[in-house]
Amino acid sequence: MSLVIGLVHDIRENPYFGAECKGPHDVVSDLLKPNEVNRIVCTLKELGHEVEIIDGPKDLLKRIDSIREEVDLIFNKSRGIRDLERKIFVPAICKLYGLPFVGSSGYNMTLALHKYHTNRFLKGLGFRVPEAHIFHPGENIFIGDLHYPVIVKPNNESSSLGITENSIFYADKGIKEAILKLQEDFDEPVVVEEYISGEEWKVAVVGNRPYSEAVGVVGAMRSGSTIDNSVQTREDIFYDRIEYYKPRDLGLMKKTLNSAKQIHDALECNDYSRCDFRLGRNKELVFMEVATHPDVSECSSFVTATLQRFGDYTNLIDFLLRTSCQRQGLSY
Structure with a gap:
């Protein structure tokens, strides 16, 4: 059956990502590249579907009346740009207006993006996870009962944003400064996990x-x-x-x-x-x-x-x- 599919993604050339975006200079690098978008579009058309490009949640909301009439299914590839809730908007809009969509709910995406909460949740279900502490901006930094080596990373990011070869620490030296730097760069909590070596x-x-x-x-x-x-x-x-x-x-x-x-x-x-x-x-x-x-x-x-x-x-x-x-x- 042929469908009209609304492909929602965040277009890199959108001025929002230049003028208003806060954070590291490469933060937009997590968005889909033009060749990646083209591959998805070509595949959807190869399968016999029509494709409507939608420029992120703002465009989805702006055109919601026509999209509800013309689009059968939303293929959500919007990644957002900053903050823990950045992936919630497209699923939430779809739910509010009764639009079927591919992918997980806004709640699910936000929970999974919060590294520390996911870690604690799955530990409670009996899965083996690294022991971890979370440090919010302004709080005292005390590694406590964690065993070195540890890895320091932003709590709310994906695609290895904020992680470098210097993110692993084998002793206290330099770790406080690294945590403070990530808090300043990303304006979010920082997670310190016991580092697991292995494949x-x-x-x-x-x-x-x-x-x-x-x-x-x-x-x-x-x-x-x-x-x-x-x-x-x-x-x-x-x-x-x-x-x-x-x-x-x-x-x-x-x-x-x-x-x-x-x-x-x-x-x-x-x-x-x-x-x-x-x-x-x-x-x-x-x-x-x-x-x-x-x-x-x-x-x-x-x-x-x-x-x-x-x-x-x-x-x-x-x-x-x-x-x-x-x-x-x-x-x-």
């Missing part, structure tokens, strides 16, 4: 509970080596330095797939998500973070992992549309 695995999950499915696992590597005693930095993302490989330990892969599905369902993710883990001591599986709004560009870890199940990009996008329509009672 970093990323798992793609699709569908909706109880029928969701973890469909693939990839490990992250840089310059031909796994990221064991290092971190994935913002520069790695920006300059496309990260490559992915399929792990060989089938038993551990099965365990990882099962854990990712459980997390996807526990957080009530809609349609698709990505769960990241580190392999700790004795290959113990440690949850790191979840992306309820993962990148769907062809070279992303999410898409690379899904190819183990779907074979090509077009089949993946078709499945996301189909599972979203089924969840919302739409014909497809």
Whole structure:
């Protein structure tokens, strides 16, 4: 069935991102690149659908009456620009006006973006997570019972924003200054986590509970080596330095797939998500973070992992549309 799909994303050339944006100079680098938008549009058209481009939540709200009449389904790829609530607007507008949309709810996206709350929530459900403290601007900084080494990062960011090779600390020296600098740069709380050395695995999950499915696992590597005693930095993302490989330990892969599905369902993710883990001591599986709004560009870890199940990009996008329509009672 042919649909009219409204692709919502934040256009980089929008003046809002230049004049009014606060934060590091590269903050807009998390937005979709033109070639990524074109690939999604071409795929949707290849599947027989019409596409309407919508420039973020403000444009969606401005044109809401015509969009409600003309658009069948919103494909939400709006990432917002600042603050913890930046991803809530498109899902909230869609809910308010009864527009079906692909992806998770605003609540779900905001919870997952808050690293510390997600960490505490999943620990309460019995998942292994790094011990962590959160420091809000103006509070006393005391590492307390955390064991070194630790990693320092902004609480509300994604795509490794704020993370560099200097984000890992092996003693108290310099850590307070690093926390204060991130608080100043990002104007948000900072999380300090016990650093987990070991391979970093990323798992793609699709569908909706109880029928969701973890469909693939990839490990992250840089310059031909796994990221064991290092971190994935913002520069790695920006300059496309990260490559992915399929792990060989089938038993551990099965365990990882099962854990990712459980997390996807526990957080009530809609349609698709990505769960990241580190392999700790004795290959113990440690949850790191979840992306309820993962990148769907062809070279992303999410898409690379899904190819183990779907074979090509077009089949993946078709499945996301189909599972979203089924969840919302739409014909497809």
